[in-house]
Amino acid sequence: MPEGLAVFIECVAIGICILLMYAVLAVILIYMERKVCAFFQCRLGPNRVGKWGSIQVFADVIKMLIKEIIELKHADKFLYELAPFMVIIASVMAFSCIPINKGMEILDFNVGVFFLLAASSIGVVGILLAGWGSNNKFSLIGAMRSGAQIISYELSVGLSILTMVVLTGSMQFSEIVANQADGWFIFKGHIPALIAFVIYLIAGNAETNRGPFDLPEAESELTAGYHTEYSGMHFGFFYLAEYLNMFIVASVATTIFLGGWMPFHVVGLDSFNAIMDYIPGFIWFFGKAFFVVFLLMWIKWTFPRLRIDQILSLEWKYLVPISLVNLIIMVLIVVFGLHF
Incomplete structure:
Protein backbone atom coordinates (compact mmCIF):
# COMPACT_ATOMS: atom_id res chain seq x y z
CA MET A 1 0.00 0.00 0.00
CA LYS A 67 -27.67 11.17 30.85
CA GLU A 68 -28.98 14.23 29.04
CA ILE A 69 -26.43 16.93 28.20
CA ILE A 70 -28.16 20.13 29.29
CA GLU A 71 -27.84 23.39 27.35
CA LEU A 72 -27.54 26.60 29.33
CA LYS A 73 -29.59 29.56 28.21
CA HIS A 74 -27.16 32.40 29.01
CA ALA A 75 -23.86 30.54 28.63
CA ASP A 76 -21.21 31.18 26.00
CA LYS A 77 -22.12 28.03 24.08
CA PHE A 78 -18.93 27.71 22.04
CA LEU A 79 -16.59 27.99 25.03
CA TYR A 80 -18.94 25.90 27.20
CA GLU A 81 -18.85 23.05 24.65
CA LEU A 82 -15.12 23.41 23.93
CA ALA A 83 -13.86 23.28 27.53
CA PRO A 84 -14.29 19.51 28.26
CA PHE A 85 -12.57 18.61 24.98
CA MET A 86 -9.61 20.90 25.77
CA VAL A 87 -9.15 19.15 29.13
CA ILE A 88 -9.37 15.63 27.67
CA ILE A 89 -7.09 16.42 24.68
CA ALA A 90 -4.39 17.81 26.99
CA SER A 91 -4.65 14.68 29.14
CA VAL A 92 -4.42 12.30 26.15
CA MET A 93 -1.41 14.18 24.70
CA ALA A 94 0.45 13.96 28.00
CA PHE A 95 -0.55 10.29 28.35
CA SER A 96 0.98 9.56 24.92
CA CYS A 97 4.45 10.54 26.18
CA ILE A 98 4.59 7.84 28.86
CA PRO A 99 7.09 5.00 28.11
CA ILE A 100 5.38 1.81 29.30
CA ASN A 101 8.09 -0.64 28.23
CA LYS A 102 11.24 -0.70 26.13
CA GLY A 103 10.15 0.25 22.61
CA MET A 104 6.57 1.01 23.76
CA GLU A 105 6.81 4.80 23.52
CA ILE A 106 4.31 6.53 21.26
CA LEU A 107 5.92 9.98 21.41
CA ASP A 108 9.63 9.75 22.18
CA PHE A 109 11.93 12.55 21.09
CA ASN A 110 14.84 14.52 22.49
CA VAL A 111 12.65 17.15 24.21
CA GLY A 112 10.07 14.70 25.60
CA VAL A 113 10.06 16.22 29.10
CA PHE A 114 9.51 19.70 27.67
CA PHE A 115 6.67 18.46 25.45
CA LEU A 116 4.99 16.68 28.37
CA LEU A 117 5.05 19.82 30.53
CA ALA A 118 3.74 21.93 27.64
CA ALA A 119 0.96 19.47 26.72
CA SER A 120 -0.24 19.01 30.29
CA SER A 121 -0.40 22.79 30.75
CA ILE A 122 -3.13 23.09 28.10
CA GLY A 123 -5.63 21.55 30.53
CA VAL A 124 -5.80 24.70 32.64
CA VAL A 125 -7.12 26.58 29.58
CA GLY A 126 -10.05 24.16 29.40
CA ILE A 127 -10.81 24.67 33.08
CA LEU A 128 -10.77 28.47 32.71
CA LEU A 129 -13.03 28.21 29.64
CA ALA A 130 -15.44 25.99 31.59
CA GLY A 131 -15.69 28.51 34.44
CA TRP A 132 -16.12 31.51 32.14
CA GLY A 133 -18.37 29.84 29.57
CA SER A 134 -20.83 28.49 32.16
CA ASN A 135 -21.91 32.00 33.21
CA ASN A 136 -22.06 30.85 36.83
CA LYS A 137 -20.31 32.68 39.66
CA PHE A 138 -19.44 29.44 41.49
CA SER A 139 -17.93 27.99 38.31
CA LEU A 140 -15.94 31.17 37.67
CA ILE A 141 -14.55 31.26 41.22
CA GLY A 142 -13.59 27.57 40.95
CA ALA A 143 -11.91 28.14 37.59
CA MET A 144 -9.94 31.15 38.88
CA ARG A 145 -8.81 29.16 41.91
CA SER A 146 -7.80 26.28 39.67
CA GLY A 147 -5.89 28.55 37.29
CA ALA A 148 -3.95 30.18 40.12
CA GLN A 149 -3.23 26.83 41.74
CA ILE A 150 -2.19 24.88 38.63
CA ILE A 151 0.00 27.65 37.20
CA SER A 152 1.70 28.09 40.61
CA TYR A 153 2.39 24.41 41.24
CA GLU A 154 3.66 23.84 37.69
CA LEU A 155 6.81 25.66 38.85
CA SER A 156 7.53 23.07 41.54
CA VAL A 157 6.72 20.18 39.20
CA GLY A 158 9.02 21.66 36.53
CA LEU A 159 11.86 22.31 38.99
CA SER A 160 11.62 18.79 40.45
CA ILE A 161 11.76 17.25 36.97
CA LEU A 162 14.58 19.63 35.97
CA THR A 163 16.57 18.45 39.00
CA MET A 164 16.47 14.91 37.62
CA VAL A 165 17.14 16.09 34.06
CA VAL A 166 20.37 17.66 35.38
CA LEU A 167 21.30 14.28 36.89
CA THR A 168 20.61 12.27 33.71
CA GLY A 169 21.72 14.89 31.16
CA SER A 170 18.80 14.20 28.81
CA MET A 171 15.15 15.22 28.28
CA GLN A 172 14.29 12.07 26.32
CA PHE A 173 12.23 9.66 28.43
CA SER A 174 13.73 6.50 26.90
CA GLU A 175 17.25 7.72 27.73
CA ILE A 176 16.23 8.73 31.24
CA VAL A 177 14.98 5.17 31.86
CA ALA A 178 18.03 3.60 30.14
CA ASN A 179 20.35 5.55 32.48
CA GLN A 180 18.67 3.84 35.45
CA ALA A 181 19.66 0.32 34.37
CA ASP A 182 22.31 0.17 37.11
CA GLY A 183 20.16 1.87 39.79
CA TRP A 184 17.05 3.99 40.10
CA PHE A 185 17.61 7.73 40.38
CA ILE A 186 15.83 7.96 43.72
CA PHE A 187 18.78 5.90 45.09
CA LYS A 188 21.55 7.21 42.80
CA GLY A 189 20.73 10.91 43.21
CA HIS A 190 21.43 11.20 46.95
CA ILE A 191 19.19 13.39 49.15
CA PRO A 192 18.32 15.95 46.40
CA ALA A 193 16.57 13.19 44.40
CA LEU A 194 14.51 12.22 47.46
CA ILE A 195 13.59 15.85 48.14
CA ALA A 196 12.64 16.34 44.48
CA PHE A 197 10.45 13.20 44.66
CA VAL A 198 8.55 14.44 47.73
CA ILE A 199 8.06 17.93 46.24
CA TYR A 200 6.93 16.37 42.96
CA LEU A 201 4.28 14.27 44.75
CA ILE A 202 2.93 17.31 46.64
CA ALA A 203 2.91 19.58 43.57
CA GLY A 204 1.54 16.82 41.31
CA ASN A 205 -1.37 16.31 43.69
CA ALA A 206 -2.06 20.04 43.59
CA GLU A 207 -1.87 20.18 39.78
CA THR A 208 -4.55 17.50 39.45
CA ASN A 209 -6.89 19.39 41.83
CA ARG A 210 -7.03 16.49 44.28
CA GLY A 211 -7.34 16.71 48.04
CA PRO A 212 -6.11 18.36 50.14
CA PHE A 213 -5.72 20.78 47.20
CA ASP A 214 -9.28 20.40 45.84
CA LEU A 215 -10.29 24.04 46.40
CA PRO A 216 -11.45 24.46 42.75
CA GLU A 217 -14.14 21.80 43.39
CA ALA A 218 -14.89 22.59 47.04
CA GLU A 219 -18.41 21.14 47.41
CA SER A 220 -19.18 22.94 50.65
CA GLU A 221 -18.37 26.34 49.10
CA LEU A 222 -18.77 26.14 45.31
CA THR A 223 -21.24 23.23 44.76
CA ALA A 224 -18.88 21.55 42.27
CA GLY A 225 -16.60 24.36 41.14
CA TYR A 226 -15.78 24.80 37.48
CA HIS A 227 -17.90 21.80 36.33
CA THR A 228 -21.06 22.74 38.26
CA GLU A 229 -23.09 23.33 35.08
CA TYR A 230 -21.92 20.22 33.22
CA SER A 231 -23.84 16.95 32.90
CA GLY A 232 -23.62 13.68 30.98
CA MET A 233 -20.38 12.93 29.18
CA HIS A 234 -19.27 16.57 29.33
CA PHE A 235 -18.96 16.10 33.09
CA GLY A 236 -17.56 12.63 32.39
CA PHE A 237 -14.64 14.16 30.46
CA PHE A 238 -13.65 16.27 33.47
CA TYR A 239 -14.04 13.22 35.72
CA LEU A 240 -11.93 11.01 33.43
CA ALA A 241 -9.24 13.66 33.02
CA GLU A 242 -8.82 14.04 36.80
CA TYR A 243 -8.09 10.34 37.29
CA LEU A 244 -5.89 9.98 34.23
CA ASN A 245 -3.95 13.11 35.19
CA MET A 246 -3.29 11.43 38.53
CA PHE A 247 -2.01 8.36 36.66
CA ILE A 248 0.16 10.59 34.41
CA VAL A 249 1.68 12.23 37.51
CA ALA A 250 2.39 8.76 38.94
CA SER A 251 3.80 7.53 35.60
CA VAL A 252 6.20 10.47 35.28
CA ALA A 253 7.35 9.89 38.87
CA THR A 254 7.87 6.21 38.00
CA THR A 255 9.83 7.06 34.84
CA ILE A 256 12.06 9.77 36.29
CA PHE A 257 12.59 8.64 39.88
CA LEU A 258 11.81 4.91 40.08
CA GLY A 259 13.45 3.52 36.95
CA GLY A 260 10.43 3.23 34.68
CA TRP A 261 10.26 -0.32 33.30
CA MET A 262 13.69 -1.21 34.76
CA PRO A 263 13.67 -4.07 37.32
CA PHE A 264 14.99 -3.74 40.86
CA HIS A 265 18.63 -4.83 41.09
CA VAL A 266 20.93 -5.16 44.09
CA VAL A 267 24.67 -4.98 43.40
CA GLY A 268 26.34 -8.32 44.19
CA LEU A 269 23.16 -10.42 44.25
CA ASP A 270 23.34 -11.86 40.74
CA SER A 271 20.80 -14.66 41.29
CA PHE A 272 18.29 -12.20 42.75
CA ASN A 273 18.86 -9.81 39.84
CA ALA A 274 18.37 -12.64 37.33
CA ILE A 275 14.99 -13.49 38.89
CA MET A 276 13.97 -9.82 38.74
CA ASP A 277 14.89 -9.73 35.03
CA TYR A 278 12.31 -12.44 34.30
CA ILE A 279 9.48 -10.06 35.24
CA PRO A 280 8.36 -8.14 32.10
CA GLY A 281 9.09 -4.41 31.98
CA PHE A 282 5.46 -3.30 31.66
CA ILE A 283 4.60 -5.15 34.90
CA TRP A 284 7.39 -3.26 36.67
CA PHE A 285 6.10 -0.01 35.22
CA PHE A 286 2.45 -0.50 36.19
CA GLY A 287 3.40 -1.89 39.61
CA LYS A 288 5.46 1.22 40.42
CA ALA A 289 2.86 3.58 38.90
CA PHE A 290 -0.01 2.11 40.95
CA PHE A 291 2.18 2.27 44.07
CA VAL A 292 2.61 6.03 43.48
CA VAL A 293 -1.15 6.32 42.77
CA PHE A 294 -1.77 4.70 46.17
CA LEU A 295 0.54 7.28 47.79
CA LEU A 296 -1.42 10.10 46.13
CA MET A 297 -4.72 8.61 47.34
CA TRP A 298 -3.23 8.20 50.82
CA ILE A 299 -2.41 11.92 50.85
CA LYS A 300 -5.94 12.83 49.71
CA TRP A 301 -7.78 10.78 52.33
CA THR A 302 -5.45 11.72 55.21
CA PHE A 303 -5.18 15.51 55.17
CA PRO A 304 -8.01 18.07 55.45
CA ARG A 305 -8.68 20.59 52.68
CA LEU A 306 -6.49 23.71 52.79
CA ARG A 307 -7.57 27.31 52.30
CA ILE A 308 -6.61 28.98 49.04
CA ASP A 309 -4.14 31.34 50.77
CA GLN A 310 -2.51 28.37 52.52
CA ILE A 311 -2.17 26.53 49.20
CA LEU A 312 -0.44 29.47 47.50
CA SER A 313 1.73 30.20 50.56
CA LEU A 314 2.91 26.58 50.62
CA GLU A 315 3.98 26.87 46.98
CA TRP A 316 5.59 30.31 46.84
CA LYS A 317 7.09 30.50 50.36
CA TYR A 318 8.27 26.91 50.77
CA LEU A 319 8.22 24.57 47.75
CA VAL A 320 9.69 26.96 45.15
CA PRO A 321 12.65 28.13 47.33
CA ILE A 322 13.38 24.54 48.45
CA SER A 323 13.19 23.34 44.81
CA LEU A 324 15.60 26.06 43.64
CA VAL A 325 18.14 25.27 46.38
CA ASN A 326 17.69 21.55 45.67
CA LEU A 327 18.38 22.15 41.96
CA ILE A 328 21.61 24.02 42.77
CA ILE A 329 22.74 21.18 45.06
CA MET A 330 22.05 18.63 42.31
CA VAL A 331 24.07 20.73 39.83
CA LEU A 332 27.01 20.72 42.27
CA ILE A 333 26.70 16.95 42.78
CA VAL A 334 26.80 16.36 39.00
CA VAL A 335 29.62 18.86 38.34
CA PHE A 336 31.86 17.34 41.03
CA GLY A 337 30.79 13.73 40.25
CA LEU A 338 29.44 12.96 43.73
CA HIS A 339 26.55 10.77 42.57
CA PHE A 340 26.71 6.96 42.56
Whole structure:
Protein backbone atom coordinates (compact mmCIF):
# COMPACT_ATOMS: atom_id res chain seq x y z
CA MET A 1 0.00 0.00 0.00
CA PRO A 2 1.15 3.64 -0.41
CA GLU A 3 3.37 4.97 2.38
CA GLY A 4 0.91 7.73 3.27
CA LEU A 5 -1.94 5.26 3.71
CA ALA A 6 0.24 2.97 5.84
CA VAL A 7 1.18 5.87 8.12
CA PHE A 8 -2.48 6.92 8.37
CA ILE A 9 -3.60 3.38 9.32
CA GLU A 10 -0.77 3.16 11.87
CA CYS A 11 -1.78 6.48 13.43
CA VAL A 12 -5.45 5.43 13.63
CA ALA A 13 -4.52 2.07 15.21
CA ILE A 14 -2.25 3.74 17.78
CA GLY A 15 -4.96 6.33 18.54
CA ILE A 16 -7.53 3.58 19.17
CA CYS A 17 -5.07 1.76 21.46
CA ILE A 18 -4.42 4.97 23.44
CA LEU A 19 -8.14 5.62 23.91
CA LEU A 20 -8.84 2.00 24.93
CA MET A 21 -5.99 2.04 27.43
CA TYR A 22 -7.17 5.44 28.67
CA ALA A 23 -10.69 4.07 29.29
CA VAL A 24 -9.50 0.86 30.97
CA LEU A 25 -7.14 2.74 33.30
CA ALA A 26 -9.93 5.19 34.20
CA VAL A 27 -12.22 2.31 35.25
CA ILE A 28 -9.46 0.70 37.33
CA LEU A 29 -8.52 3.99 39.01
CA ILE A 30 -12.11 4.93 39.89
CA TYR A 31 -12.70 1.50 41.46
CA MET A 32 -9.35 1.71 43.27
CA GLU A 33 -10.17 5.19 44.59
CA ARG A 34 -13.48 3.98 46.05
CA LYS A 35 -11.93 0.95 47.73
CA VAL A 36 -8.91 2.86 49.08
CA CYS A 37 -11.18 5.64 50.37
CA ALA A 38 -13.41 3.03 52.05
CA PHE A 39 -10.36 1.36 53.63
CA PHE A 40 -9.13 4.63 55.15
CA GLN A 41 -12.63 5.42 56.45
CA CYS A 42 -13.23 1.89 57.82
CA ARG A 43 -15.99 1.19 55.26
CA LEU A 44 -16.53 -1.53 52.65
CA GLY A 45 -16.96 0.63 49.56
CA PRO A 46 -18.91 -0.68 46.53
CA ASN A 47 -20.02 -4.26 47.25
CA ARG A 48 -23.46 -4.81 45.64
CA VAL A 49 -23.08 -4.60 41.86
CA GLY A 50 -20.90 -7.56 40.84
CA LYS A 51 -18.36 -9.46 42.93
CA TRP A 52 -16.81 -6.99 45.45
CA GLY A 53 -18.63 -4.20 43.61
CA SER A 54 -16.43 -4.70 40.53
CA ILE A 55 -19.21 -3.86 38.04
CA GLN A 56 -20.28 -0.69 39.88
CA VAL A 57 -17.99 1.50 37.75
CA PHE A 58 -19.41 0.05 34.51
CA ALA A 59 -22.93 0.78 35.77
CA ASP A 60 -21.88 4.38 36.46
CA VAL A 61 -20.36 4.68 32.98
CA ILE A 62 -23.62 3.53 31.37
CA LYS A 63 -25.57 5.97 33.56
CA MET A 64 -23.30 8.83 32.50
CA LEU A 65 -23.53 7.92 28.81
CA ILE A 66 -27.36 7.99 28.78
CA LYS A 67 -27.67 11.17 30.85
CA GLU A 68 -28.98 14.23 29.04
CA ILE A 69 -26.43 16.93 28.20
CA ILE A 70 -28.16 20.13 29.29
CA GLU A 71 -27.84 23.39 27.35
CA LEU A 72 -27.54 26.60 29.33
CA LYS A 73 -29.59 29.56 28.21
CA HIS A 74 -27.16 32.40 29.01
CA ALA A 75 -23.86 30.54 28.63
CA ASP A 76 -21.21 31.18 26.00
CA LYS A 77 -22.12 28.03 24.08
CA PHE A 78 -18.93 27.71 22.04
CA LEU A 79 -16.59 27.99 25.03
CA TYR A 80 -18.94 25.90 27.20
CA GLU A 81 -18.85 23.05 24.65
CA LEU A 82 -15.12 23.41 23.93
CA ALA A 83 -13.86 23.28 27.53
CA PRO A 84 -14.29 19.51 28.26
CA PHE A 85 -12.57 18.61 24.98
CA MET A 86 -9.61 20.90 25.77
CA VAL A 87 -9.15 19.15 29.13
CA ILE A 88 -9.37 15.63 27.67
CA ILE A 89 -7.09 16.42 24.68
CA ALA A 90 -4.39 17.81 26.99
CA SER A 91 -4.65 14.68 29.14
CA VAL A 92 -4.42 12.30 26.15
CA MET A 93 -1.41 14.18 24.70
CA ALA A 94 0.45 13.96 28.00
CA PHE A 95 -0.55 10.29 28.35
CA SER A 96 0.98 9.56 24.92
CA CYS A 97 4.45 10.54 26.18
CA ILE A 98 4.59 7.84 28.86
CA PRO A 99 7.09 5.00 28.11
CA ILE A 100 5.38 1.81 29.30
CA ASN A 101 8.09 -0.64 28.23
CA LYS A 102 11.24 -0.70 26.13
CA GLY A 103 10.15 0.25 22.61
CA MET A 104 6.57 1.01 23.76
CA GLU A 105 6.81 4.80 23.52
CA ILE A 106 4.31 6.53 21.26
CA LEU A 107 5.92 9.98 21.41
CA ASP A 108 9.63 9.75 22.18
CA PHE A 109 11.93 12.55 21.09
CA ASN A 110 14.84 14.52 22.49
CA VAL A 111 12.65 17.15 24.21
CA GLY A 112 10.07 14.70 25.60
CA VAL A 113 10.06 16.22 29.10
CA PHE A 114 9.51 19.70 27.67
CA PHE A 115 6.67 18.46 25.45
CA LEU A 116 4.99 16.68 28.37
CA LEU A 117 5.05 19.82 30.53
CA ALA A 118 3.74 21.93 27.64
CA ALA A 119 0.96 19.47 26.72
CA SER A 120 -0.24 19.01 30.29
CA SER A 121 -0.40 22.79 30.75
CA ILE A 122 -3.13 23.09 28.10
CA GLY A 123 -5.63 21.55 30.53
CA VAL A 124 -5.80 24.70 32.64
CA VAL A 125 -7.12 26.58 29.58
CA GLY A 126 -10.05 24.16 29.40
CA ILE A 127 -10.81 24.67 33.08
CA LEU A 128 -10.77 28.47 32.71
CA LEU A 129 -13.03 28.21 29.64
CA ALA A 130 -15.44 25.99 31.59
CA GLY A 131 -15.69 28.51 34.44
CA TRP A 132 -16.12 31.51 32.14
CA GLY A 133 -18.37 29.84 29.57
CA SER A 134 -20.83 28.49 32.16
CA ASN A 135 -21.91 32.00 33.21
CA ASN A 136 -22.06 30.85 36.83
CA LYS A 137 -20.31 32.68 39.66
CA PHE A 138 -19.44 29.44 41.49
CA SER A 139 -17.93 27.99 38.31
CA LEU A 140 -15.94 31.17 37.67
CA ILE A 141 -14.55 31.26 41.22
CA GLY A 142 -13.59 27.57 40.95
CA ALA A 143 -11.91 28.14 37.59
CA MET A 144 -9.94 31.15 38.88
CA ARG A 145 -8.81 29.16 41.91
CA SER A 146 -7.80 26.28 39.67
CA GLY A 147 -5.89 28.55 37.29
CA ALA A 148 -3.95 30.18 40.12
CA GLN A 149 -3.23 26.83 41.74
CA ILE A 150 -2.19 24.88 38.63
CA ILE A 151 0.00 27.65 37.20
CA SER A 152 1.70 28.09 40.61
CA TYR A 153 2.39 24.41 41.24
CA GLU A 154 3.66 23.84 37.69
CA LEU A 155 6.81 25.66 38.85
CA SER A 156 7.53 23.07 41.54
CA VAL A 157 6.72 20.18 39.20
CA GLY A 158 9.02 21.66 36.53
CA LEU A 159 11.86 22.31 38.99
CA SER A 160 11.62 18.79 40.45
CA ILE A 161 11.76 17.25 36.97
CA LEU A 162 14.58 19.63 35.97
CA THR A 163 16.57 18.45 39.00
CA MET A 164 16.47 14.91 37.62
CA VAL A 165 17.14 16.09 34.06
CA VAL A 166 20.37 17.66 35.38
CA LEU A 167 21.30 14.28 36.89
CA THR A 168 20.61 12.27 33.71
CA GLY A 169 21.72 14.89 31.16
CA SER A 170 18.80 14.20 28.81
CA MET A 171 15.15 15.22 28.28
CA GLN A 172 14.29 12.07 26.32
CA PHE A 173 12.23 9.66 28.43
CA SER A 174 13.73 6.50 26.90
CA GLU A 175 17.25 7.72 27.73
CA ILE A 176 16.23 8.73 31.24
CA VAL A 177 14.98 5.17 31.86
CA ALA A 178 18.03 3.60 30.14
CA ASN A 179 20.35 5.55 32.48
CA GLN A 180 18.67 3.84 35.45
CA ALA A 181 19.66 0.32 34.37
CA ASP A 182 22.31 0.17 37.11
CA GLY A 183 20.16 1.87 39.79
CA TRP A 184 17.05 3.99 40.10
CA PHE A 185 17.61 7.73 40.38
CA ILE A 186 15.83 7.96 43.72
CA PHE A 187 18.78 5.90 45.09
CA LYS A 188 21.55 7.21 42.80
CA GLY A 189 20.73 10.91 43.21
CA HIS A 190 21.43 11.20 46.95
CA ILE A 191 19.19 13.39 49.15
CA PRO A 192 18.32 15.95 46.40
CA ALA A 193 16.57 13.19 44.40
CA LEU A 194 14.51 12.22 47.46
CA ILE A 195 13.59 15.85 48.14
CA ALA A 196 12.64 16.34 44.48
CA PHE A 197 10.45 13.20 44.66
CA VAL A 198 8.55 14.44 47.73
CA ILE A 199 8.06 17.93 46.24
CA TYR A 200 6.93 16.37 42.96
CA LEU A 201 4.28 14.27 44.75
CA ILE A 202 2.93 17.31 46.64
CA ALA A 203 2.91 19.58 43.57
CA GLY A 204 1.54 16.82 41.31
CA ASN A 205 -1.37 16.31 43.69
CA ALA A 206 -2.06 20.04 43.59
CA GLU A 207 -1.87 20.18 39.78
CA THR A 208 -4.55 17.50 39.45
CA ASN A 209 -6.89 19.39 41.83
CA ARG A 210 -7.03 16.49 44.28
CA GLY A 211 -7.34 16.71 48.04
CA PRO A 212 -6.11 18.36 50.14
CA PHE A 213 -5.72 20.78 47.20
CA ASP A 214 -9.28 20.40 45.84
CA LEU A 215 -10.29 24.04 46.40
CA PRO A 216 -11.45 24.46 42.75
CA GLU A 217 -14.14 21.80 43.39
CA ALA A 218 -14.89 22.59 47.04
CA GLU A 219 -18.41 21.14 47.41
CA SER A 220 -19.18 22.94 50.65
CA GLU A 221 -18.37 26.34 49.10
CA LEU A 222 -18.77 26.14 45.31
CA THR A 223 -21.24 23.23 44.76
CA ALA A 224 -18.88 21.55 42.27
CA GLY A 225 -16.60 24.36 41.14
CA TYR A 226 -15.78 24.80 37.48
CA HIS A 227 -17.90 21.80 36.33
CA THR A 228 -21.06 22.74 38.26
CA GLU A 229 -23.09 23.33 35.08
CA TYR A 230 -21.92 20.22 33.22
CA SER A 231 -23.84 16.95 32.90
CA GLY A 232 -23.62 13.68 30.98
CA MET A 233 -20.38 12.93 29.18
CA HIS A 234 -19.27 16.57 29.33
CA PHE A 235 -18.96 16.10 33.09
CA GLY A 236 -17.56 12.63 32.39
CA PHE A 237 -14.64 14.16 30.46
CA PHE A 238 -13.65 16.27 33.47
CA TYR A 239 -14.04 13.22 35.72
CA LEU A 240 -11.93 11.01 33.43
CA ALA A 241 -9.24 13.66 33.02
CA GLU A 242 -8.82 14.04 36.80
CA TYR A 243 -8.09 10.34 37.29
CA LEU A 244 -5.89 9.98 34.23
CA ASN A 245 -3.95 13.11 35.19
CA MET A 246 -3.29 11.43 38.53
CA PHE A 247 -2.01 8.36 36.66
CA ILE A 248 0.16 10.59 34.41
CA VAL A 249 1.68 12.23 37.51
CA ALA A 250 2.39 8.76 38.94
CA SER A 251 3.80 7.53 35.60
CA VAL A 252 6.20 10.47 35.28
CA ALA A 253 7.35 9.89 38.87
CA THR A 254 7.87 6.21 38.00
CA THR A 255 9.83 7.06 34.84
CA ILE A 256 12.06 9.77 36.29
CA PHE A 257 12.59 8.64 39.88
CA LEU A 258 11.81 4.91 40.08
CA GLY A 259 13.45 3.52 36.95
CA GLY A 260 10.43 3.23 34.68
CA TRP A 261 10.26 -0.32 33.30
CA MET A 262 13.69 -1.21 34.76
CA PRO A 263 13.67 -4.07 37.32
CA PHE A 264 14.99 -3.74 40.86
CA HIS A 265 18.63 -4.83 41.09
CA VAL A 266 20.93 -5.16 44.09
CA VAL A 267 24.67 -4.98 43.40
CA GLY A 268 26.34 -8.32 44.19
CA LEU A 269 23.16 -10.42 44.25
CA ASP A 270 23.34 -11.86 40.74
CA SER A 271 20.80 -14.66 41.29
CA PHE A 272 18.29 -12.20 42.75
CA ASN A 273 18.86 -9.81 39.84
CA ALA A 274 18.37 -12.64 37.33
CA ILE A 275 14.99 -13.49 38.89
CA MET A 276 13.97 -9.82 38.74
CA ASP A 277 14.89 -9.73 35.03
CA TYR A 278 12.31 -12.44 34.30
CA ILE A 279 9.48 -10.06 35.24
CA PRO A 280 8.36 -8.14 32.10
CA GLY A 281 9.09 -4.41 31.98
CA PHE A 282 5.46 -3.30 31.66
CA ILE A 283 4.60 -5.15 34.90
CA TRP A 284 7.39 -3.26 36.67
CA PHE A 285 6.10 -0.01 35.22
CA PHE A 286 2.45 -0.50 36.19
CA GLY A 287 3.40 -1.89 39.61
CA LYS A 288 5.46 1.22 40.42
CA ALA A 289 2.86 3.58 38.90
CA PHE A 290 -0.01 2.11 40.95
CA PHE A 291 2.18 2.27 44.07
CA VAL A 292 2.61 6.03 43.48
CA VAL A 293 -1.15 6.32 42.77
CA PHE A 294 -1.77 4.70 46.17
CA LEU A 295 0.54 7.28 47.79
CA LEU A 296 -1.42 10.10 46.13
CA MET A 297 -4.72 8.61 47.34
CA TRP A 298 -3.23 8.20 50.82
CA ILE A 299 -2.41 11.92 50.85
CA LYS A 300 -5.94 12.83 49.71
CA TRP A 301 -7.78 10.78 52.33
CA THR A 302 -5.45 11.72 55.21
CA PHE A 303 -5.18 15.51 55.17
CA PRO A 304 -8.01 18.07 55.45
CA ARG A 305 -8.68 20.59 52.68
CA LEU A 306 -6.49 23.71 52.79
CA ARG A 307 -7.57 27.31 52.30
CA ILE A 308 -6.61 28.98 49.04
CA ASP A 309 -4.14 31.34 50.77
CA GLN A 310 -2.51 28.37 52.52
CA ILE A 311 -2.17 26.53 49.20
CA LEU A 312 -0.44 29.47 47.50
CA SER A 313 1.73 30.20 50.56
CA LEU A 314 2.91 26.58 50.62
CA GLU A 315 3.98 26.87 46.98
CA TRP A 316 5.59 30.31 46.84
CA LYS A 317 7.09 30.50 50.36
CA TYR A 318 8.27 26.91 50.77
CA LEU A 319 8.22 24.57 47.75
CA VAL A 320 9.69 26.96 45.15
CA PRO A 321 12.65 28.13 47.33
CA ILE A 322 13.38 24.54 48.45
CA SER A 323 13.19 23.34 44.81
CA LEU A 324 15.60 26.06 43.64
CA VAL A 325 18.14 25.27 46.38
CA ASN A 326 17.69 21.55 45.67
CA LEU A 327 18.38 22.15 41.96
CA ILE A 328 21.61 24.02 42.77
CA ILE A 329 22.74 21.18 45.06
CA MET A 330 22.05 18.63 42.31
CA VAL A 331 24.07 20.73 39.83
CA LEU A 332 27.01 20.72 42.27
CA ILE A 333 26.70 16.95 42.78
CA VAL A 334 26.80 16.36 39.00
CA VAL A 335 29.62 18.86 38.34
CA PHE A 336 31.86 17.34 41.03
CA GLY A 337 30.79 13.73 40.25
CA LEU A 338 29.44 12.96 43.73
CA HIS A 339 26.55 10.77 42.57
CA PHE A 340 26.71 6.96 42.56
